[in-house]
Amino acid sequence: MDAQAEWKLPWTGGCRCGAVRFEVVLAPLLASVCHCFGCQRMSASAFSTTLTIPQAGFRLSQGTVVTGGVHGAAVHHHHCDACKSWVFTTLEPEMGFVNLRATMLDEASWFEPYAEMQLAERLPWVATPARRSFERFPKMEEYAGLIAEFAEHGKRP
Numbered sequence: 001m002d003a004q005a006e007w008k009l010p011w012t013g014g015c016r017c018g019a020v021r022f023e024v025v026l027a028p029l030l031a032s033v034c035h036c037f038g039c040q041r042m043s044a045s046a047f048s049t050t051l052t053i054p055q056a057g058f059r060l061s062q063g064t065v066v067t068g069g070v071h072g073a074a075v076h077h078h079h080c081d082a083c084k085s086w087v088f089t090t091l092e093p094e095m096g097f098v099n100l101r102a103t104m105l106d107e108a109s110w111f112e113p114y115a116e117m118q119l120a121e122r123l124p125w126v127a128t129p130a131r132r133s134f135e136r137f138p139k140m141e142e143y144a145g146l147i148a149e150f151a152e153h154g155k156r157p
């Protein structure tokens, strides 16, 4: 099966108010959640959900995003200018991917984290089905293995 069929691509999604819309046309590299204090505050919840999408596979189809969250850092949080939803995050320098908030997809019920990051800051009652857990972020050299595992075993839509 080709990737488009295997992942039921393309996907569509958008912010809370609908002003920002996007499309995903390439399969994700990883599905994860982050328990860090920053993500707890940004999401107003227990953790953030992430689908790491190759840059070439993500495009805004409507609306404009503005930088929110942490300003002036190597991480850029992109929000809808109207409703302030946190839609996706990019890194600087450009890393070739976009970290899309999974719950912005029109159909997100299939999402399940393969990895969870920043367990050190997790709310004590939170449990996820993630197969790989990290006290902080994985080391750079650990990502290739994670991506390969996810390509084989990660949950599909």
Ligand SMILES: [Zn+2]
Binding pocket: 034, 035, 036, 037, 038, 039, 040, 048, 118
């Ligand atoms: Zn985080």
Ligand SMILES: [Zn+2]
Binding pocket: 015, 016, 017, 018, 019, 020, 080, 081, 082, 083, 084, 085
């Ligand atoms: Zn919006």
